[in-house]
Amino acid sequence: MLNVNIQSFKYPTTEKVILSQINFLLKNGEHLAILGESGCGKSTLLHLIYGLLNLDSGKITYNKTPLFGPSHNLIPGHTFMKLVSQEVNLMPYTSVEENVAEHLSRLDLTEDNNRVNELLETVQLLSYKNQKVQDLSGGQKQRVSLARALAKQPKILLLDEPFSSIDTFKKNALRRTLFRYLKKHSISCVMATHDANEALAFADTIALLENGTIIKYGAAKDVYDAADSVYEKGFFGEVSVIPSGIFSQEEQLLLPHELTISEEKTALKTLIENAYFQGSHYLVEGNFRGKKVYFNHPTLVTETQVYLKLSTHGK
Numbered sequence: 001m002l003n004v005n006i007q008s009f010k011y012p013t014t015e016k017v018i019l020s021q022i023n024f025l026l027k028n029g030e031h032l033a034i035l036g037e038s039g040c041g042k043s044t045l046l047h048l049i050y051g052l053l054n055l056d057s058g059k060i061t062y063n064k065t066p067l068f069g070p071s072h073n074l075i076p077g078h079t080f081m082k083l084v085s086q087e088v089n090l091m092p093y094t095s096v097e098e099n100v101a102e103h104l105s106r107l108d109l110t111e112d113n114n115r116v117n118e119l120l121e122t123v124q125l126l127s128y129k130n131q132k133v134q135d136l137s138g139g140q141k142q143r144v145s146l147a148r149a150l151a152k153q154p155k156i157l158l159l160d161e162p163f164s165s166i167d168t169f170k171k172n173a174l175r176r177t178l179f180r181y182l183k184k185h186s187i188s189c190v191m192a193t194h195d196a197n198e199a200l201a202f203a204d205t206i207a208l209l210e211n212g213t214i215i216k217y218g219a220a221k222d223v224y225d226a227a228d229s230v231y232e233k234g235f236f237g238e239v240s241v242i243p244s245g246i247f248s249q250e251e252q253l254l255l256p257h258e259l260t261i262s263e264e265k266t267a268l269k270t271l272i273e274n275a276y277f278q279g280s281h282y283l284v285e286g287n288f289r290g291k292k293v294y295f296n297h298p299t300l301v302t303e304t305q306v307y308l309k310l311s312t313h314g315k
């Protein structure tokens, strides 16, 4: 069990508090997504957990043993934990297989070969086994980094947006096989991301970060349901701010699937400004009293103005 308790953290070179009141427990095999906008402190948090930075105020423990930063450890980092970030650190002139096998025991070559195959299958690079790393694309190198990290059999995997250079098609398949592998081997995972779909689909728990502090924490679905500000809801789609007195006595923050065109007149008479094709539907941008309103529609909206109502299947 990883126990993170960060009261406050500043980089030594600045006075700005980067993280404050970050408290959570990570159970064995649990996957936590740290979801937040750029610059909110996600990487800093992973670097503190991994022991690359010193924590002055607070404590991080693993199975009750305190984890220290570089001022206590000659070589920063912890053996039971691996950090995979956007920066890849590979041996470019050797094969994909060599890069992964470097971290295996080398006692039983058949066993090692099976393990390399399993890991390369997990990151979907089996057909590139004999290729030199320098000839791979950026996304493929990221996947070799992941396989290398897994080869060391970590108890905890820290992922710092490691899917950033991987195209959507491969990313989805890769994330499914990777997170299945992590569950199968009871490897805990903390993943920093600004992609809410990634967090919702693959994390058990989400910590929503704003300006270095946790503003929502809980099971992925509970965090989604509890999002109640433009910042929080904005991770899950375009937000329409519907003034009080339209559908409710209070102001409402709605996502595009929560609004739909009404055959009858409603208080939400909206001018149509733009429509963005999304494949399965259009995201329509409208204007209500000078403010943007967004809703989903199955076909292109040809009217210049429509009435909107709450979608019955939206909630």
Ligand SMILES: Nc1ncnc2c1ncn2[C@@H]1O[C@H](COP(=O)(O)OP(=O)(O)OP(=O)(O)O)[C@@H](O)[C@H]1O
Pocket (backbone or CB within 6 Å): 011, 013, 014, 018, 036, 037, 038, 039, 040, 041, 042, 043, 044, 045, 192, 194
């Ligand atoms: N070495 C450093 N010294 C001083 N300030 C730093 C240092 N590294 C990061 N920061 C600052 O700490 C804040 C948090 O940065 P961090 O990289 O943790 O954010 P992030 O959420 O991971 O961002 P991104 O999603 O863009 O990677 C930023 O304001 C950044 O400028």
